[in-house]
Amino acid sequence: MKNNVTARFLVLHLGSIVIITSIFFIADAQSNAIESKEYFSIVVIPDTQYYSANHSWIFENQTKWIIENIESMNIVFVTHLGDLVDHPLRLEEWDNANKSMSKLDDNVPFGVLPGNHDGVENINDLANYNTYFGFDRFSNESWYGGAYQNINSNNYQFFSGGEDDFLIFHIQYNPSDDVLSWASEVIDKYPRRRVIVSTHDFVHGYNYYSNSRSKIGDFMWDKLVKPHADQIFLVLSGHYENEDRITSLEDGYFVHQLLSDYQSRPEGGNGWLRIIKFSTIDDEISIKTYSPYLNQYETDSNSQFILDEKITESKFMLLSILPVIIPLVVILIVGYFFLRIIRKIKKASV
Ligand SMILES: [Zn+2]
Secondary structure (H helix, E strand, O other): OHHHHHHHHHHHHHHHHHHHHHHHHHHHHHHHHHHHHOEEEEEEEOOOHHHHHHOHHHHHHHHHHHHHOOOOOOEEEEEEOOOOOOOOOOHHHHHHHHHHHHHHOOOOOEEOOOOHHHOOOOHHHHHHHHHHOOHHHHOOOOOEEEEHHHOOOOEEEEEEEOOEEEEEEEEOOOOOHHHHHHHHHHHHHOOOOEEEEEEOOOEOOOOHHHOOEOHHHHHHHHHHHHHHOOOEEEEEEOOOOOEEEEEEEEOOEEEEEEEEOOOOOHHHOOOOEEEEEEEOOOOEEEEEEEEOOOOEEEOOOOOOEEEEOOOOOHHHHHHHHHHHHHHHHHHHHHHHHHHHHHHHHHHHHO
16 A cells, blocks of 8 residues: 555646656757748838938938848848939939948848939930949848839849748839740749839829729839739838738738838938738738837737738748647646556555
8 A cells, every 4th residue: 555655646747747748858859940931021212312411310210220130130131112312313312322221232232223312204314323332232142033124214133031041122113015025934934932023113102091002013013023923922112101901812812912001200211111921820010110210119900910821831830849749649648658657556455
């Protein structure tokens, strides 16, 4: 009888130790997953034209904040939506834009595109854009994909986050049919990559409830986005001074189209930018609107919201839950053998 009690006591305590150790193991595995794989972010810089013209310190503050937060927010890419400057022939504005964007050099991959104010409306004026942000500036970067006719007015880059590989286009204001055909061919070369399109003019934001694209946006939708809705899941645009969004369901795929442009706010936009956070565990893309200049988040429903979406492949889902499943299986097996031992002890003591 005494032996039986001692055995039970031992079994109970050994069991507790195994369970507690397993819980710690699970917690540790999960926290490791959080650190390395649970999320990554891209930062969106909308129209900076008035900063480059009159408030350059606010633009500088944006990119300074980005590089200071690369690690904590796991920022894997920065995209500029065009209108880097207000007057494409004024070199001092390009110098200001260049000074701000250059902070990203060697720190985080980034892409730019020409908006209407960068010279697209008079094609000869694009020379300054391509002097400051031309093909040669980027062509040696490992993450740079290429450009239409090797001119950086239309370009693409690569980045990875979680278990997914991405391709992001930067397409000029009012692109030609040829540019969009080129972009289509690029997508066809990378059928496994999830694709984002950054461009200047796509969602028309004058009427928040209009849920409409601009004429240029409709053209790009028909020629490029809609035929590749299985890969293009996100379109980012500026140009119209507002915030707006459209989600289209195309052949079973969600295509989110977001407008953000703060240039009509005080001091040329008060430094507002967007943080797009991809949570690989929750299968969720969250949008936050933040100004490092004001150190404020804008949290109303057209500034902070979640895009529900499958952003991970099933194989990655399996990988992400393995750290939980393996310890559970271990606990079950160990528990089973403990029960057997208890039964044997019981039998022996009878
Ligand atoms: Zn514009």
